[in-house]
Amino acid sequence: MGSLIKKFTRSQLAIPLFALFLLVIFNLIRDPSFFSIDIATNNDGNAVLSGNLISILNGASAIAILSIGMTLITSSCKGQDISVAAMAAIAGSVFVSVLRSNEITIPVLLLAFLFGCVVAVLFSLFNGILVAVFKIQPMIATLILFSAGRSIAYWINGGATPTISSPLITAIGGFIPGIPIPTPIIIMVVFLILISLLLRFTNLGLYTQVVGINEGTAHLNGISPVWIKLIAFIISGVCVATAGCITVCRIGLINHETLLLDAEMDVILSVAIGGNALSGGKFNLYGSVIGAYIIQALTVTLYAMKVPSAAVKAYKAIVIIVIVVFSSPVAKDFVVRMYKKLFKKQAEKEVQAKAA
C-alpha cells in the first residue's frame, strides 16, 4: 500500500489525473446529470451526441493538439513558443484563401490543409532556426511572430474575414453525417495515435529528452541538437495547422484577430499542468493532453455554474494555482512525509497493542 501511494505520488501523471478526477467528482455532486450524454438531432438532421462531456472533449481539441507540439519544443529547447496561436491564424487564413478560390471538394479541402501545413511549418521553422541555430531564447525568438503573425494573417485575405460554408466544412468542424461523435474529437484521437506511433517507432522521445537535459552529451553521442530542435518545431507546425484548420471549420469563417486568441497561454499551461518542467528535459505528452482537458473541463464547469464569462478567468486562475502548487516537488515531499508520519504512528500503536 505504502509503495503504491509512493509510486503514484512520484508519477508525473498523478497530479493532473487527480485534478481531473476531483473536477469530475465535484461536478457529479453539484449536478448528477452533469456528465449525462444525450442523443439530439442537430440542424442538419443528424442524430448526434451532446452534453457537457462532449463539449469538454470537443472544445479542448485545438488546445490539446497544440500542446503536443509545445511539449516537444519545451523539452528540447528549454523554452516555449508563444507564437502558436498567431501562426494558427496564418494557417487558417491560408486554408480559407485556398478554399475560397476553388469549389470546395474533398481534394481541394486536403490541398488547402496541405497548404496551411506547409505555411505553418515554414513559419515554425523560422522560429526553430532562430532558436536552434542562432541560439536565441525561445520566448524572444517567437515574440517576433507573436506580434507579427496576426498581421500576416490579415494580409493573406486582404483584411477581410471571409466566411466559408459547405457541408464538408461543417462535417469537419461539427459532425460527419452518420457519426454521432464530433469530428474534432476524432481528429484529436487520430493525431494522438499518430504521435504515439511516432514516439513508439522512432527515438524522437529519447533524443528530445537527451537534448533538453544535456546538449553536450547529445553532441558527443552523435545526436545533433539543432536537428532535434528543428524537428520539434516542424511537428509543432503541423499541430498549429491542424488546430487552426479545425477551428476555422468549427466557426465557418476566418477572423485573424480572434482565431484561437490567447490560446498560447492555455497551451503552455496544459504542458505545465501535465507535470512537464517548463525548463525542458523529461516530458510526458499524455500529461500535456490531460492538462488541456483539465483546462477545458474547468471552463465548462464554470459556465455551467453560471459564472459570468468575464469572471471565469479569475476562477480558472485560482484552480490553476492549486494544481501547480500541489504538483511542485515541495508539496509532493510534504505529502509523502505526512503519509510516512501517519503510517509510523499506526505501526507504533500496533506494536504497543501487541506488547500490551
Next chain:
Amino acid sequence: MQNDIVLSMRNISKSFPGVRALQNVDFTLRRGEIHALMGENGAGKSTLIKVLTGVYPKDSGQVFLNTDGSLREINVKSPYEAQNLGISTVYQEITLCPNLTIAENMFIGRGSYQTVNWRTMKKRAAEILEKLNIPARATQQLDTCSIAVQQMVAIARAVDMDCKVLILDEPTSSLDEQEVEKLFSLMRDLKSRGVGIIFITHFLEQVYQVCDKITVLRNGELVGEYEIKDLPRVQLISKMMGKDLEDVSALQKRKPVGEETDEIPVYEATGLSSLECSNAFDFKIRKGEVNGFTGLLGSGRSESVRAIFAADRITGGKIKINGKEVKIKKPKDAMKHGIGYLPEDRKRDGIVEDLSVRENIILALQVMKGFFRPFSRAEAEAFADEYIKLLGIKTASMDTPIKSLSGGNQQKVILARWLLTNPQYLILDEPTRGIDVGTKVEIQKLVLKLAEEGVSITFISSEIEEMLRTCSRLIVMRDRKIVGELKGEEMTQDNIMHTIAGEAV
C-alpha cells in the same frame, strides 16, 4: 582533551530509496587538524558531508559542534545554516555561478540581504585573490577562468568565511601539481590557525602529504580512525577495499611494448586540427595498443583527443581507419568507425542526469542503430542488466536516474555505454578522476583486458603513475603542442617531467 574537539558526529545513519548510505557512523574532528575521510565510491563520504552541511536530513544520530569551548548539539537544516555556524564546504563539482564575476561569487549568499557595496566587495575580493596567489581578477567573469582557478575561488570563498570546519571534497582533482602545492600551503596555514579541515580525496599521495588523521568508511559503515603514521599505504587501501590488495601490485607489470612493425594502424591521422586544437598533429595507434597523452592541465591533451573524435569542429587533416581513408567530421562519423570517447567532464558531457541508468547505457548504441530503429524495452533492459553486472555498477535499479548514483558509478555507466558499442578504438579522458582507488584499479584492469582483446585505447590521466602502469607509449604535450614521445624504458616519471619541462633528456 574534550575541548580540543571541534566537531563530533555520533551514530549517523541515512538511507536513500534502496540504498543504506550511512549506518551508525562516528566522526570526530579536532582543532588544527587535517583529517582525511577515505573510502571507495559509495562508501558514504559525500553523504556524510552532505548530512553535516544540511543538504540531506539525517535519519538518526547526533552532531555536536564546539561553540565557545563546549560541545553543543546542532541540527543543521540547510547549507546556509551550516555556513553561519562556521562549517564551509568546497564540493567536488564546482558549485559557483559561472556567469557572475569572481567578486560576486565570493560574496553571494553571505551575510545580509541588505544593500551591497560593490566597490568594497571588489576591493575585498582582490585582496583575497592576491593573498592566496590566485591568478585572476576580481571583476573577471568566473567561466572565463580555468577550472583550476574556479576551484581555487571556491576555496577562497570558503576560507574567507571565518570557518571552524572547512570541508574540501575532492578539491584537487582538477588542479595541477603546482596548484595543489599552493592549496596545501594554504591548508597548513589554516591548520596553524586552528581550523579543522576535513579533506576528501582519492589521491593517496596527497593524504600522506598533508593529513594528520584518517577516517575510513566502507559501504556506509565506519571502519576506523587512524593516526597517519600508524597506517601505511597498503593497509589503508586494504581497509578501504575490505580485502588485501594484491591486485594493485599485479597491475604494476604492464604489457611490453611491441616494436614498430609494418602493421596497419587502426587509426591514423595526419595534420589533424580542430577549432580548439589549432596546431595540426600526427597520431596513430595500433591494434591492441594503449597509449596516453600527458602534459599539464591546459597543455592541449584533451583538445587533441577531442579532435580525434571530432567533438570540436574539424579544420583539417587526413584520417585513415585500418588503412582506408575516411572522413570524420562529427562525433557520429567517429562512432560509425568504431571510436568511442569518454569525456573529461562527466557532468557536462557524459551523463544525461534525469534519464535512467538504462537509457544512459544504451544511448550511444541506440544512436548508432538509428533514429527509426529504437530498441525494445526488453532489449534495452537486457543490455543494461548485462553491463550493470559486468562493471559492478551500484544502483538501486536500472530505472534509477543516473544523477542519484555516486560519481564513480556514473563513470562506470558511461564506460558501459561505450563498451556496449563494441569499439575498436576507445578514448578515455580522465576516466579515473574523482574515483576511489578500488574503482580506479578496476578501470585500469579493464583497460588492459580490453587491449588484450584487441581494442586500441588512448588513456589520459592526471596521475602519471596510472599512465605508466597502463600505457605502452606516451605522447607528451606542452602549450598545445606535442613535444615528445616516450616508450618502453624511456617511460619514467623523471623523463616525463623533463620532457614536459622542455629539457633535454
